[in-house]
Every structure is written in C-alpha cells, then in structure tokens.
Amino acid sequence: MAERRKTDTKAMTQPRYTGIPTFMRVPLAGEDWSGIDIGLIGVPYDGGVTNRAGARHGPREIRNQSSFMRTIHHVTRVNPYDLVSVADLGDVLFTKLLQHPGALDEIETVFAKIKGHGITPLTAGGDHTISLPILRALAKDRPVGMIHIDAHTDTWQMFQGSKFSHGSPFRNATEEGLLDPKRVIQIGIRGAQTTADGWDFSQKSGMRVVFMEEFAEIGVDAVIQEARRVVGDGPVYLSFDVDGLDPIYTPGTGTPEIGGITTLEAQKLLRGLRNLDYVGADVVEVAPPFDPTGNTALVAATLMYEILCLLAERIDSRR
Amino acid sequence: MAERRKTDTKAMTQPRYTGIPTFMRVPLAGEDWSGIDIGLIGVPYDGGVTNRAGARHGPREIRNQSSFMRTIHHVTRVNPYDLVSVADLGDVLFTKLLQHPGALDEIETVFAKIKGHGITPLTAGGDHTISLPILRALAKDRPVGMIHIDAHTDTWQMFQGSKFSHGSPFRNATEEGLLDPKRVIQIGIRGAQTTADGWDFSQKSGMRVVFMEEFAEIGVDAVIQEARRVVGDGPVYLSFDVDGLDPIYTPGTGTPEIGGITTLEAQKLLRGLRNLDYVGADVVEVAPPFDPTGNTALVAATLMYEILCLLAERIDSRR
Amino acid sequence: MAERRKTDTKAMTQPRYTGIPTFMRVPLAGEDWSGIDIGLIGVPYDGGVTNRAGARHGPREIRNQSSFMRTIHHVTRVNPYDLVSVADLGDVLFTKLLQHPGALDEIETVFAKIKGHGITPLTAGGDHTISLPILRALAKDRPVGMIHIDAHTDTWQMFQGSKFSHGSPFRNATEEGLLDPKRVIQIGIRGAQTTADGWDFSQKSGMRVVFMEEFAEIGVDAVIQEARRVVGDGPVYLSFDVDGLDPIYTPGTGTPEIGGITTLEAQKLLRGLRNLDYVGADVVEVAPPFDPTGNTALVAATLMYEILCLLAERIDSRR
Amino acid sequence: MAERRKTDTKAMTQPRYTGIPTFMRVPLAGEDWSGIDIGLIGVPYDGGVTNRAGARHGPREIRNQSSFMRTIHHVTRVNPYDLVSVADLGDVLFTKLLQHPGALDEIETVFAKIKGHGITPLTAGGDHTISLPILRALAKDRPVGMIHIDAHTDTWQMFQGSKFSHGSPFRNATEEGLLDPKRVIQIGIRGAQTTADGWDFSQKSGMRVVFMEEFAEIGVDAVIQEARRVVGDGPVYLSFDVDGLDPIYTPGTGTPEIGGITTLEAQKLLRGLRNLDYVGADVVEVAPPFDPTGNTALVAATLMYEILCLLAERIDSRR
Amino acid sequence: MAERRKTDTKAMTQPRYTGIPTFMRVPLAGEDWSGIDIGLIGVPYDGGVTNRAGARHGPREIRNQSSFMRTIHHVTRVNPYDLVSVADLGDVLFTKLLQHPGALDEIETVFAKIKGHGITPLTAGGDHTISLPILRALAKDRPVGMIHIDAHTDTWQMFQGSKFSHGSPFRNATEEGLLDPKRVIQIGIRGAQTTADGWDFSQKSGMRVVFMEEFAEIGVDAVIQEARRVVGDGPVYLSFDVDGLDPIYTPGTGTPEIGGITTLEAQKLLRGLRNLDYVGADVVEVAPPFDPTGNTALVAATLMYEILCLLAERIDSRR
Amino acid sequence: MAERRKTDTKAMTQPRYTGIPTFMRVPLAGEDWSGIDIGLIGVPYDGGVTNRAGARHGPREIRNQSSFMRTIHHVTRVNPYDLVSVADLGDVLFTKLLQHPGALDEIETVFAKIKGHGITPLTAGGDHTISLPILRALAKDRPVGMIHIDAHTDTWQMFQGSKFSHGSPFRNATEEGLLDPKRVIQIGIRGAQTTADGWDFSQKSGMRVVFMEEFAEIGVDAVIQEARRVVGDGPVYLSFDVDGLDPIYTPGTGTPEIGGITTLEAQKLLRGLRNLDYVGADVVEVAPPFDPTGNTALVAATLMYEILCLLAERIDSRR
Ligand SMILES: [Mn+2]
Ligand SMILES: [Mn+2]
Ligand SMILES: [Mn+2]
Ligand SMILES: [Mn+2]
Ligand SMILES: [Mn+2]
Ligand SMILES: [Mn+2]
Ligand SMILES: [Mn+2]
Ligand SMILES: [Mn+2]
Ligand SMILES: [Mn+2]
Ligand SMILES: [Mn+2]
Ligand SMILES: [Mn+2]
Numbered sequence A, B, C, D, E, F: 001m002a003e004r005r006k007t008d009t010k011a012m013t014q015p016r017y018t019g020i021p022t023f024m025r026v027p028l029a030g031e032d033w034s035g036i037d038i039g040l041i042g043v044p045y046d047g048g049v050t051n052r053a054g055a056r057h058g059p060r061e062i063r064n065q066s067s068f069m070r071t072i073h074h075v076t077r078v079n080p081y082d083l084v085s086v087a088d089l090g091d092v093l094f095t096k097l098l099q100h101p102g103a104l105d106e107i108e109t110v111f112a113k114i115k116g117h118g119i120t121p122l123t124a125g126g127d128h129t130i131s132l133p134i135l136r137a138l139a140k141d142r143p144v145g146m147i148h149i150d151a152h153t154d155t156w157q158m159f160q161g162s163k164f165s166h167g168s169p170f171r172n173a174t175e176e177g178l179l180d181p182k183r184v185i186q187i188g189i190r191g192a193q194t195t196a197d198g199w200d201f202s203q204k205s206g207m208r209v210v211f212m213e214e215f216a217e218i219g220v221d222a223v224i225q226e227a228r229r230v231v232g233d234g235p236v237y238l239s240f241d242v243d244g245l246d247p248i249y250t251p252g253t254g255t256p257e258i259g260g261i262t263t264l265e266a267q268k269l270l271r272g273l274r275n276l277d278y279v280g281a282d283v284v285e286v287a288p289p290f291d292p293t294g295n296t297a298l299v300a301a302t303l304m305y306e307i308l309c310l311l312a313e314r315i316d317s318r319r
C-alpha cells in the first residue's frame, strides 16, 4: 500500500469566503491519486430526474458552502484529517451527457478507478440516478448492504421510457445483484404515489422500510439500533438523499416532500452509525437553483463532514 | 342523486411541471357540476387582511404546486379518487371586488350553489375573511362545529371601520348562529395582541382554545382526542390558516407568528381526524408574494391533499 | 375548411391573478382541434441544454404571466381575437423524456398533427432544441426561411455525444433541407466561443448574421429592412430565443450573454415584420428557476402576444 | 407667513444603514407643521389596485432606500435643503381602510391640512388611486395641469363595481373639474388593453398622450418641450407612476408593462422641467413584495430627490 | 429618581406596514433620556465578523419587522408597557467606524451614558463583538453573570491580528473581570472548529457549556433549571446570538451552524427565566443581506419582545 | 525572461457548471509563478466600504460565474490564450484583516511580488480601497495614468476616522504620487453628495471627469477618443467599479446609483481602448449578497474577459 499523504488543512483556517472552493478546502488531487484514503468527488449529473433539474449544479455549490466546515468534531472530538488522507478528486467529466443512460458508464468508470486506488469515495451528486453506477463499481464483487435516507424508496420502475431514473437506482441495483436487500434499510419514506409498486418492491425484496411516521414514533435511537441490526458487520454503502430531510432544511431539491427529518435528527442518526464497514457514501439531490439562501448546500456539506468522520474513523481503525 | 363521475387521474402520472395546473391536476368542472362529490375551488380574495395582502394569489400558486400531489396516501393507502369524484370548480369570479364587504355576498352565492349540487367544497383562499360567507352558505340551516388551526382566534372585533376582516370571521359566524361555539376547537393560538378581546370572546362563548404552549405540552395525540371530543358526531367544518404553522414552513402569509406547529404535527393531527361529519374545509392565508421558495404553497397543497382524503373517506363511508 | 371558432375573451377581463392560467387566458382546445387558426402550445422539454436546465418549466410560467396580456394592441390597434380563432392546445405530452433525442420525435408528431389541422403554431419552449422537430413537421414539404433572434447562431456541431442540443438545431435543419439558409437572418449574435465553427457555418451556408455590434450600429429600422429583404415573400418561421435580449430583461435563461437587445427594440423589430408569410413561431429558453421576479416569463408572454398579432393579421389578410 | 425652519441634514452624513429611516433622513415633523416648505409624506394605501397589491408597503421601503440620498445635486449643484425647509410628515393614518373608497376621504383631509399650512406635498404612494383625493385637496379652488408619467392613462371607467381604482383617478379628476385636460400631458403610455376607452377619454378630453413609441422616436428633449408647452405657466401637479419605467428598473410594481422608459431618460426629463408652478407631486405604485433587490424603491427615492430639487428651486425663486 | 414616562402605544394599534419603524413602534427618545426604564437601542456595527458581514443592517431591519409586535403577552398576559417606560434610543452613532477596535470605545461611551440614566438597555446588534464594550459599561463596577445562547462559545483567541472579533468577546470580558465565569452558562454550542481552544477556555474558566446535543437530550425545562442555578441571584446579562437557533429560523446570520435550537424552545427558555436580576440584554448577529424572507429579523424582534417582558417584570417588581 | 507557459484551456470546453471554479477556468498557478504573463487574482477585502459590505465575497462569485467565459472574442476574434500565458494566482491571503488599514500592506506585498515576476495583474475585488495598495506596488517607480469607470470619483477625504476608504483611493494615490492626475479620466460619475469636495479635487488636480450626463450626450465613441487623448502613450492602469454601470446590470454592489452606463456601452468602450500601455487592471465592488440572480458577477466576469483581451494583445504586441 502506498504511503498515506498528510492532508494539508491550512486553508481551513482562512476566512471562509476566501480561496478556491474545493470540498472542505482540502487539496485538489490532480492526476496522482496515490496515498489517498478518502476521495471527495462531484458527479454533476441530473439526467435522470423526473421533475425539477438542477442537481447538476450540486457539486459546485456544496463545494462553495463546504468552506464553512472545519476540522474537529464538537461531539466526538474526531479530527478526520488527523486520521486519514483526504483529497478532492474533482468532478466526473463527461463526454456523453446527452446520451442517457450511457453517461452512467462514464460515472462507473471513474468509480472503478477510485476503487482501484483503494480510495473510499464520498460523493456529492447529482441526482440519485448516480448511485447505480457507483454501486456497479463498488459492489462489483459482492452485494453490499445500504443505509438509505430518503423520502422515496427509489425502487420504482420505468419512467418516461427508461429504467434509469432517480426513482429506480435501488431496484436496478437489487436486480443486478449489487445490493443485498436483506441488508438494506430505507429511512424517512413518505409522500403519495400513483402506484404502490416501489414501496411493494422494497418490502417484498426484504428491505427494511422506515416510513416517516414510524421514524417519528420510535425516535432516532431506535432507528439507529434498527439500522445497525439490518446492515450488520458486512460491507455497507450510505446514501443520503437530501429530500429525506424536511424541505425547510433542503428546499433546493427536485422532489420535496413535506413532513421530513430534521437536521438535528439526521446528525444524531449519523453519529449513531460509527464503525460500520463503509465502502463509500453519497449525498445527492442538492439542486441549487431552488435554494435561495444556500442552506440546502450548507446542510449537504455538513452531512458530508459528518460522514467523512464516520469513514475516517473506520479506515483508521482498520489500519 | 346524480351518478358519480369517475375522476380522470391520467394527468397525475405526467411529469409535474407539465400541463395546465388545475388543483391536483383533476379535471376542470366547466359548467356542468352534476355528479361531483368534492369540489376544489379557489377564492382569490384578500380584501379583509389587516396587514400584508397577497392571498389573492393563493389559489393560483397552490394549484401550481399541487401538481406535486399524487393519488395513494402513503400511510392510509387511501386513494381518494377511487372513492369519490373530484373536480376543480375554478375560482369564484367577482364583479364587486372593490366593494368590500359586498364581495363576500358573491362568495356566498357560489357556495350556496355548491351546496345545492350536493358537493362538499374544499377551498383554497384567499384570506380568512372568506370563511364567513362560506359558512353562511354551508351552515345556513343549522350551526356547525369547527376544527380551526390558526395562530389567531379570529374572533376579534372591528378593524379599520369594518366588522369583516380576517381577524373576525368566527366572531361574526358565532353571532350569526352559523357556528356552535361549544363545538369549536381552535388550535395553535399564539402571539401578542393589543387587547385580550378576541381570546376572551372565544373562551367566554365556549370554544376550546388550545394555545401553542398547551399544544407543545400535551402533544398531538392528546389534541386529536380533544378535537374529536369537542366536535363530536355533528356536522363540522375544518378551517386551516397556514399561519398556524411555524413561519419556517409557511413564510408566505400575511401575519406570521414564530413558534408554531410543524408540518409533521399538522399531518398527524389531520390523520387523527378521520370520519368526522365534514361539511367542507378550507386552507387559507397563502400569500405567494412573500414565499420565495414556493414551500408555503407546497405545504398548502399537501394539506389540501390530506384533507381531501378525509372528505373522500367520509363521503364514501356514507354511501 | 372548417368554420372558424370565435375566441372567447371573457376571461381576459377578469383580474389577472384569477382563474386557470391558459396562454393569454384563451380557452383550452381539448380534443377537438377543428376551426382553430392559431394554436398556442407548450413544449416543456429541456433535454438538449448545454448548461443550466429549467426551460422545462417555461410553458407553465409563461402561461402564468401571460394573464397580464389583453386584447387590443396599443400601437396597431389590432385585436387578434377579432381576426382569428386562437386556442391553447396544452402541452406536448411525452412518453420518452429520458430517451433523448427520441423525445424529439414525439414533438414532431404533435406539430405534424397541428399542421394537419391547418393550425399555425405559436410555441412556448422549452430549450431551442425543440425548433428542429417543429421544423421537421412544418417544413417537411419545402425549406422555409427564418427570422432568428438569439445571442447564439445555434449552428454548432456535436455537444457531449449528440448532434441534437440547443446549440445545433439550425445546423441540423439546414443539413436536413428544412431551412433555406439564404433566407435566414440571425439577429443579436454575441459572446465568446471556443471555436468559430458555428459562426462560420452560418456565414458559409449563406445566412445573414447580424452580430449585436452591427445591430447597435445600424439600428432597428435597418435591421427590419434587412430581415424583410432576406426572407422575402416565401414561407418563414420566426424563432425567438430570449437570450437574444440582454439578461437584465431575461435573467431566467440557460446561457445568458451580457450586452444584448432591449425589449423596446425587440418590440419595434417585431412590429416591423408584419405581413410576412409565417408558417409558425416560437419563443424559447425561458428557465423560470433563474427568474426570481418573473420578468423573463412576462417578457416572453408579451413577445408571444406581439407575435400573435403578426400571425393573426397574416392569416386574416389571406382569407 | 411663519418663519421657515432650517432643515437639519446632519443625519445625511452618517453611514446610510444607520438611524431611523425618515424620507431622505430629514427630521420628522411631529405635531407642529409650521414653517415647513415641503412635506414628504407617505400614503400607505393600495385599496384601489386592479391586480397585485403591495403598494401599501411603498412608503416604508422608499423611506428605507431614501437613506442613499444626499444633499447636492451633481448636475445642477442645487442643495434643496439650503433653499427650503423640508420635513417628513409621517404617513396618512387611516381609520377606515376597509371602507373603500371612504378611506380616500381620510387622505383628502390630510392634504387639505397640508395645503392649509402652505406646505407643498411630495408624496410616496400607495397606488395611483391616491392621486384623486390629493387633487381634491390641492385643486379644490381651480383646475390644475399635470405632467403624468405612466404606462397607463389611468382614465378608465369602472373596475369591479367601483369608479375609484388606480385605473381611473384622472378620469374622475377631470370629471370633477380638478384637472384641466388641455393642460395635461401623459408620457410613456403603452400595453394592450381590453377596450380603447381610457385612451379615447384622454385624447377626446384634450390631454396630450405621448405613447412610448413616440417617446422613443422623438427623444427626451422633444418630450420636455412638449410638456412645457402643454402645462404652460399655470399651476401644475406632477404624478410619477413607476410603471412608466421599464420593469427592469421597477419590477416591484402592480401592473408592469415591458418596453418602458429608462431611469436616465426619466432623470433627464425631470431636469428639463425646472421652474414650473408646482402645487405638489407624487411617486406611486412601488410594491416592495415584488422587488427582491430593492431597486424599485431606490429608483423611487431618487426620483423623489430629483422632484424635491424641482419643488425647492420653485419655492425659493418665488420668495 | 425621575418620574417614569408612560409609554405611548397608540402606534401599535395601526396597521403594521404604516408609520416610522422605531423598535416595537415605541416613541423615539430624542435628546431627553430622563424617566426611561428600558432603552431599546441599535448598534449597527459588524467590524468584528470573521466571515459574512451584514449585521450592520440588523438594527434597521429588526426595527422594521418589530412593527409586527404588540402589547399583551399571550402566555403571561404581561403588558410591558403597563409596567415600565420604554423608548427607542436610536442607534449608536460612530465617528471611527474604520478604526476597529477603536469604534468599540464609542459603543462603551453610549452604554455608560445609558447606565448613568438608570436605563436598562435592550440592544439589537450588530455582530457579537459589541457585547464586550456593552459589558465594559454595564459591568464596570463588578463582574456579572451571563445567560448566553449561541452556536459558539465566543471565547476564542486572536482572529486576523485582533483580539476583538465576534469570536472573542466573552474571553476578553472574562479576562477583563467583567464576567464571573462561574455564573455564566452557554447554551446551544455546536459546530466543528479548527482548535478546541475556545471550548477549553469556557470549561476551564468555569463556565457551564450546554452543547446542543445535551440541550436536545435533557430538554428545555432542565436547561432552564441549570441556567437559574448557574446565574443565581446576582446581576446577570442576557446575550442572544441568533445563530444559536437553527438556520432555518435565522438564515440571515454570518456564521450559521445547522442542527440548532427551535424558536419554540427559545421562547420557552426565555419564559423560564423570569425575575432574574437583569442588567441588560442583547440580540445580535442578524445579517439582513442573507435573509430573503425577513424571518430572521422577525424572530429577533420577537425575541426582543420576550426579553422586554422579562426586563419589565423585573424592573416593576423592584419598585 | 522565463519561457512563457501555454495556458491549458481544456476545462473551458466542459459544461460550465462542472469542475473547480478558477477564474475563466484557467489553471491555478500554485507556488511557481514563473512564465506567467497575466495573473488573475482575487482580493477578498471590503474593510473600506462606507455603506453595504459584501465585496469580500466578490472573487469567489466572479470565479464561479466566469465559467461562462470562453476563448475567442466574437468581435475581434482574439483568443487571448493563444497570445499569452494566463493563470489564476488565487486570492491574496490576509493575516491582518481586522487591522484596517494595515491589511492594505498585505495587498501591496502580493502585488509587488506579482510585478517582480513580470506578471500583469487583472484583479477581482474587493472594494475600491484595494486599488491604492495595488497602485503602490505597480506605480512605485513612476506615476501612471488611469482610465477609471465609476459612479464616484473616489477622491473624497476622511470617512469615519480614516483616509483609507473606498471613497478615497485615488485622492491618496494622487497625493502619494502614484497617479498623474493629468493622465486620469473618470467616466460615469453621478449621484448626489454631501459636499463637492471629491468632484472638486478631481477637477482641480487635472483629472478629466466625464459625468454621466456628458457620457450620454457625447456618446461612447467620443468618450473613447477622450480617454485615449488623456492617457496617451504612457503606462496606464484600468479600474472598473461596477457601480459605474446602472444598478439594473449590477445590483450587487455597495453604493448603487441609478442612471448609469449600459453593459453594451461598457463593452464598446473597452473595445475602443486596445493597445494602450496597461500596467494592470481591476474590476471591483461586486457584492454578491445583494445580487440574487448572479448577473452582477456575470457582468464582472465578462468585463474581466474583455480586459484580458486588451492586456493580452498589448503584451503580445510588445514581444
Ligand atoms: Mn432518492
Ligand atoms: Mn428522494
Ligand atoms: Mn392567522
Ligand atoms: Mn386566520
Ligand atoms: Mn438559441
Ligand atoms: Mn441562445
Ligand atoms: Mn398609474
Ligand atoms: Mn401605471
Ligand atoms: Mn456569538
Ligand atoms: Mn455564534
Ligand atoms: Mn469606486
């Protein structure tokens, strides 16, 4: 294994409006990806949305707001940059954006390269469609479990002539053998639908679906226990669709549903998920054109920081 | 009784940014109102506001955002369109907008016609003044009970030379014998006032006033039980002023008061009010000029969907 | 020929915030398209954009703002509804939105049907990609001329793996024999490019390109004369990309370029183009998510009204 | 005549975000109105609008933005505070806001009092309806001429059951003998209408109507000469509806019309109107809820400053 | 002691968009500060911010939104204006704004004068830097306790070459002997930091630090008890940084941290702090340029009203 | 002289919402500044503003919007990247932000280093105060001429206890012998002032002041001739304050003045200033918090592109 780089955090001590906005103000990786533990990466793609586009602008604006982030976690006192080497891998570049779903192959290729370098990816979307090619790369060898926060199960069928929309990634991933549905938990589900098809697929395939009402009823602590029970010790992917939160926190998203999770609950939830065997994670569906105050991107950046701490602790503990 | 129409829900399966924005994308009724169970209707009137106008734009923007709504309720699995016939009756048209309060008569006339067709109205305001002429039509024969969510009791006296403002509809309705105050519950009341007159009227007349602090103290379940106890089995009107919610959910309103109800609480509250004897309902005080993200109208549209399910179940169960 | 309908303009006398927002508040056509002279239609498609999406929301918001429009033109005193029958044909509905460029075929099919009914279409986009399938329907029999207002020539080549983007419709249309480049004028062109390829194609194929600087130099009257000279007496299509205007008028667009045309100039320009042989027209690239005041859609609606007068006069004069 | 007060301009040298926002940061008059030459006054009334309300918030926001104003005019080098005494008279207070048009009497009463004190009023609206009661007070003794900048002639008839809307003040004023139509010029008129009735009234009664197209054709200098010719030496009122400007300058207004006057043209126009016999002036139709940048109010405040210079010079020259 | 003035509350019964926006619409004090119990004052200074400026505009916009406030508290039924005399003292005026930290001396001078008049100040900031000079005036004679709501402890060291930033006021105040750290409680603390220095200073000096997670865990009632225990019977200052609240309530602030206190919790907290020995209070860090809906200022104004009731009760009870 | 680098322009061909936003998407220079002809640099400092802060955020947002820029100029067909080597030098980093005006020394130091490398700087501000330390570095050896576009002469005296505000840089620069006032032209000046002191200083010292009214009167071509005449063949600095433009183009600025220059005029003006002996240039006063659409930053980025072409041509012609 290549020697780990030490992350340069000097930029994080400058005023937060200064300098070039990389994710968390960590260094850009450039061409050389050796020695990186965790790669922060943007996937500016929203070719699979069913309603409002704009998540293509997500990586830029999350990078911008992520300058608010700093190093030492105020609860765990973890400083992820002390534990592991973190770099901004830039954005997935496309040459086939207008060839949906062909562009998904370009995403997969990049994540296969990331995996090849032994880097754990923490991705900023983009719409939720992108989780499928990411899983195709990361779960190529064996199915993984998943903790999935979202208002929607994303296990629906065809939309407008395509199996590949942001309503379907986890149905496809299950059918392609990338996800072990018995080790999948979906949290925060809500909102009317035109058919029950997606909800039914999740439940019939064995996923644990925590509708929003159950979430409110049993509370975060119980949801944490349930999540840990479901995913167990095996490899697990974490996928956070910001529409799982209430739209007062994340108005800048394509398909908002009222009555969602609070950020304080989400932070507590994530902090309850330490030391799982993460293979990667994403925060998706940030659509800046619908986010006049920038709070959606600030929330997403803070969630990425929380997840970064989870990934760093895990990697560090395995050394 | 005329044969019930089957609601055409095909438009609800199209992308939500397409097509003509009727309420919930149900068909426009046109001239023929026969065979309709539930009429969705707009009252674009804000001639009775005491502060910021703008609720005149409410029906348009609620219609616009209501395209986010779909058919099957994710908790109850009710599909209201399977149970009853629903149509968009259009807006009340006015010829005397500048003759306040004369314009209220034009509202009453339309709702008398709705009642005459055996249609249960679900109204999008408009400011809260409109509930008075609606009750004049619907409660003409006997006083009704009411579940009233609001930051304000709306039982105040004169404002700027008129008894007919959005601060007074339920005082007038009580005095006109349209409401049975013993069967009225007001939920979410808060905010300083220059006199205690309105609060006192509500309490002296026998209304059950749940101030916000009691709401937070006893919780939604207890409020539901209290509401069911108060209104009992008799006919009941449901009136939802969106300023009952915290202004983070509904900034687009004329007289916001901080420290209000959450949407999740409101949804739970409504779902606890199934199978009451509804004569109609309204969602009022959405003022789009003060709503930069559109969330206020999205909330209002979702509340209308929740209430639609209540009305549909009730009508269906009485068949 | 079927008998012409009389357009019902009653809704146009109501307050502009009331009622269902069809284009200009003309009646919805429904299933029966007979007897219509001019069809106002939305194409909510932005699958061909190279930068910011959002034009999919254009038709809805233009319809909304078009309620500001009325009947009698203050300069020409033309009332188009006295001359011809106008209807809102609704939106092109898609079943293959995620199969770009296959969705373009669905657009073409609808416009072929419009042409089949002898209706002149006036379209609200949507991104500029849609002009290609529209021309495939309207210019199927013989090439047409075109008056094209835009910051960009839209005669560029491949973008991200596709010939079919909003940067290329008129190159494709020329190559497919739908446009007679000698009878095409492009007005308002400006902004840096990475290659000169599109500018060169336009000029080499014989199109008359009026760069913004020439426009400012020679003035609107001279541009009008030039446009009339270029297109002559033959059939002509009018395509108005709102990014031809300065972004202070139309910030809500995908690829703004500063230093553009004013609305007053655009209005004068259009009024100088009376009595050409129009086969149809479009106003495209309105992206409401980038339009906080709604002015972009108001401008687009007003341009549609101006163009409606041009089309109506022409049709009436040919009777 | 009472001794003139010296205006305290000290607040104008403080940073513009500090202090209590009176108009121009001149002192509040309080109860004692003696010794004041020019009274800046707000009329927070929009009970006569035909479309979007919000002008009730105009005075507050114009006051707020007027803190940008300073003392010495950069073209004329006039310092109005050196010439005359200026005070903020506060807002017209109402007791009958919901008794339209009765509330107009309350406006008239205040302006009668202003006139009684020998004060020349410079008013911030409010919608254009308020110019009628202002003229009833100021032109009680003899008809006056008027320079009227607006997109609309405001000489229309009934709206929604009332003669008293912002579409009719100058028809009423003419019929009531308050305006001498031969000495009235209307500048910037444009936009489609449902009837020609208002345009016809203006022209038949003898008003000089400068449509926007003529304005652009002949230029500001010619319009100035025409205005001076029309109003001559007699008493004249100046009424500036901010929708006369293009909505890019003043989006925050109730009935915007594209293709309007620029601020630079408006400033030149006003500077061409020195030394007329002004009896008062108003700037109306600023609707802050539709003005996200505050530029509409800044424009209105700057126009008020320009007019203040006109009034001050005139008063000073008559001493 | 001078005779107490009776506060004129007449303006509070007018529509809330009318009139000159003093704090709560109480009278401006002018030159004569005798007989005033509570002075509402603005400090438009943000020269100590570490990130986004804008709090200089706080006093103006809080004044503007404070017109929403009225007299009688809906929970306690206290009318502060019945108990004490309240006036708006205007803003601190500066002559050395660009001489940071010298401008702090100008603030101190004004508060020394306030103290000299026996007035209890309730201040609208400005950034949190201003609490230091306020304490220098109010705690000159003996150290005071403090209830401090904030996301940050504000006990950090140097920032960009200065000890005097909004990250350090309470470290300086402790070191200057103005605060008794054993009688200080800090509530709502959260968010990553680059060093633990500030957290450590607070805890080592003896302050009681209630991190957000503890707040959520033990609940408001327990926090109230803890606050009362910590500050005891001695003199106490209340400092409310609006970034202690979640940014959904107060997006308009310089350094937002997600996962904060709700307004309902804050209101309950304040109502649990009656009858402490207050020497003054402030509400700081409202930055209107980042507050598109105005809700941040509305929240701040409402918090000021709640605190006003606390101060008034205390003063009244001591008479 | 070091060998010139070839600018890598590959990123400019990617979709404009992707990737890390450096200025114009040119490479970041990093530590090695050799071989660079033109350095794009940000100065995120607004410690000298007299009114609204926010220009500290200018460099970030201009970088963000500058991704809209491309390579080949559509009028001149110049591709600056073919002529010279261009790099993003990052932002000036500060250690003394709160020690105004000491922080200006840190700016000067960086520009001295830039000059030492033979790099021509093109700067994005920041407020206009920064032009003084830039000139201290660039004009250290001999006074330079200046083309200055602005609403204000910026030759005023003390503000709030400091000679060093954005109202004074060019008075200080003149007094320090950095500017040759006879070779300075100020264009677009307007707006009332409390004293005539600044205007007088400019004129008395020999600067050519083109007030806005003269600009409109004589037209851009004449202004170009005048500018070329004034600055002649000697070294010249170009300083563009975006408030020189009308606030409809650049609302996001600290001290807007209505009635300004259009972008089309500004572009024409700049294109008339080819082949002067530029020593550097800046675009200042972009304050993103006041720029809801982003147009101000887009304008600034486009102006920077125009100026980049000027600088590149000049450097290339001197080789
Ligand atoms: Mn999802
Ligand atoms: Mn989702
Ligand atoms: Mn209410
Ligand atoms: Mn109400
Ligand atoms: Mn185009
Ligand atoms: Mn274009
Ligand atoms: Mn008018
Ligand atoms: Mn008008
Ligand atoms: Mn603080
Ligand atoms: Mn803080
Ligand atoms: Mn300047």
Ligand SMILES: [Mn+2]
Pocket: F150, F151, F152, F241, F243, F244, F255, F285
């Ligand atoms: Mn300037």
